[in-house]
Amino acid sequence: MSSTIALVDDDQHLLTSVTMALEAEGFVVRPHSDPVKALQDLLSRPVDLAVLDIKMPQMDGLELLAQLRKHSTVPVVFLTSKDAEDDQLFGLSQGADDYITKPFSIRLLVERIRTILRRAEPARGVDSAHALMVRGALVLDEDRHVCTWQGEALSLTVTEFLLLKALAQRPGHVKSRNQLMDAAYGDQIYVEDRTIDSHVKRIRKKFRSIDPSFSQIETLYGVGYRYTAP
DSSP, rough: OOOOOEOSSSSSHHHHEEEEEEHHHTOOEESOOHHHHHHHHEEEEEEEEEEEEESSSSSSSHHHHHHHHHOOOOOOEEEETTTTTHHHHHHHHHTTEEEEEEEEEEEHHHHHHHHHHHHHHGGGGGSSSOEEEEEETTTEETTTTTTTTTEEEEEHHHHHHHHHHHHHTTTOEEEEEEOOOOOHHTTTOOHHHHHHHHHHHHHHHHHHHOOOOOOOOOEEETTEEOOOOO
């Protein structure tokens, strides 16, 4: 079954060319040049992944993501200019899974999309036997990508879930940023250290929204992160 991709960009030429290229790769594409209408469509008709431009009129990609994250954990890839590092990091802190800088190659975009969809695949295996990882008050349902803390569910993106899983697999053991990159993105994709930091910061924020005393994810400056079982 073909994956459905939402593509949101106010550049009509780019929208048309990328839509045609993704369709040639076997994806079903829902293109949008109006971000406001795109948000309405995304909330009413879920997709497998969304590709969002950051710089758009009416509603930029960052605001679109913020509104989307109130209701959905759909994987999101940002398209952004090379000189917009702050936008990139802010987008990741708001729950984006990845970003690609313009100009970009279609081949790179397709590779990133397929990588993220592969990572998200376990979330669709709801009929398989559940593989649970239990670490004290933390429970990770790997088949469904469901996380609970003290019995309360957390809404984690695919990237956040995989990072948390990598940390919780061996409590007390330090994971370098490179190891966490491999766990979340695969060894064929490189992202900046600050990307991992942004994701970890957001994970902590989500835990502390239900448990202000949460401190299980520790930072070892210059080394990486570790999860300590309570």
